[in-house]
Structures are given as structure tokens and as C-alpha cells.
Amino acid sequence: MRLFAAVVPPPAAVRELAAAVAPLHALPQAAGLRWTGEPTWHLTLAFLGQVDAEDLGPLRARLDAAAATVARTPRLRLAGSGRFGERALWAGVQGDTLPLRRLAEEVATAARDTGIDVDERPFRGHLTLARAGGRSGPPTAAGRGLPALAGALADFAGTEWPATSLKLMRSHLGTGAAHYETVAEWALGSAGAVADGS
Numbered sequence: 001m002r003l004f005a006a007v008v009p010p011p012a013a014v015r016e017l018a019a020a021v022a023p024l025h026a027l028p029q030a031a032g033l034r035w036t037g038e039p040t041w042h043l044t045l046a047f048l049g050q051v052d053a054e055d056l057g058p059l060r061a062r063l064d065a066a067a068a069t070v071a072r073t074p075r076l077r078l079a080g081s082g083r084f085g086e087r088a089l090w091a092g093v094q095g096d097t098l099p100l101r102r103l104a105e106e107v108a109t110a111a112r113d114t115g116i117d118v119d120e121r122p123f124r125g126h127l128t129l130a131r132a133g134g135r136s137g138p139p140t141a142a143g144r145g146l147p148a149l150a151g152a153l154a155d156f157a158g159t160e161w162p163a164t165s166l167k168l169m170r171s172h173l174g175t176g177a178a179h180y181e182t183v184a185e186w187a188l189g190s191a192g193a194v195a196d197g198s
Helices: 011-026 053-068 097-113 141-153
Strands: 002-007 043-050 075-084 088-095 126-131 165-172 179-187
Touching: 002 097, 011 075, 011 141, 043 097, 053 097, 053 165, 053 179, 075 126, 075 141, 088 097, 088 141, 126 141
Parallel strands: none
Antiparallel strands: 002 043, 002 165, 075 088, 088 126, 165 179
């Protein structure tokens, strides 16, 4: 299973961002970009890659402990924008980002303790909006338009929302757009009871 851990914004936050992003699609700088679909929008805490079925039980137990370290439900907002060189355009996240960063560290530790290799790069909260180039290939000429698109979205500031859960997601890649399914879910802070998908 190809897995990642994430926080998923609520529908209202997705709609706000979608309304701000929609005009960008028509700009000349957007030509050739691969835009991500709103149903897939999320804040990745850790990409886990291919995980063997026998590791899922121990991983879930450790992620349960990781989620329990969040004392209160973080309040976040999607705001601002940026880019990763000429590869990707993203929306930023503001608010209680320190608990989010700590949760990302706990999730990475949980994965490593399960024997799963996790990227060592520090967590940077963002929601990917568009990519230049293929999933694994080099960026294309479309990437040269990313600075202008990031600038056009720089003043976006969405409404604050509670990050109520940590999700373990499975990524299904095929010839079309990627789609994700929730494998397990844990409440964060005072968000309520665990809904773990078992």
C-alpha cells in the first residue's frame, strides 16, 4: 500500500481556496500545469511510501500514540502561497502550526519505529495546487509560470478551522488522476472520539 499521513481541510475551507484558485487556471502562466483536484487536497504530515500489510497494525498503534500527543485541537487557516522551484505551486497554512509540526515529527518517528523509511526533510505545511511535469519526471517549461501564479495567490487568507483529525491515507495511482482513501483516522486534541476506520 502506498500511504501517507495527513490533515484534511474541511469542505468549507476547500471551497474558499477553490474560489481563489479558479481564476488562476485561465492565466497564460497556467498553461501546461497539472492541477490537483479539490477532493485530493490535504496537508501532508509524512509520506510513507510503500508499506507492507504486516506493518499496518504496528503503524496504526504508533500513530494512535502520536495523535494522543496533541493536547488541544489545532486551529488552522489556508493562507498565502508559494512554490517549490519550478516544480509545484502550493497554498500555505497559518495558525497553530507548531502543534502541526510536532505532530508531523511524531508521525515520522512512528513510521521509523515501524521500520518505514521517511523523508528526512523538515515539515513545511502546504497544500499542493499544481505541478509542472510528470509525477516523477523533471519540471517542464510550464514551471516558469509558477512565480506569477504564486504572486497572484499571495494575499489569499481563508477562514480559520479546527484540524480535528489525523488521517492515514492510501494513494491509488493510475493513468488518470490520483485518488485517496482513508485507511484510519484519529481525533486530535479535544476533537472527540477516535474514528479509526477499522
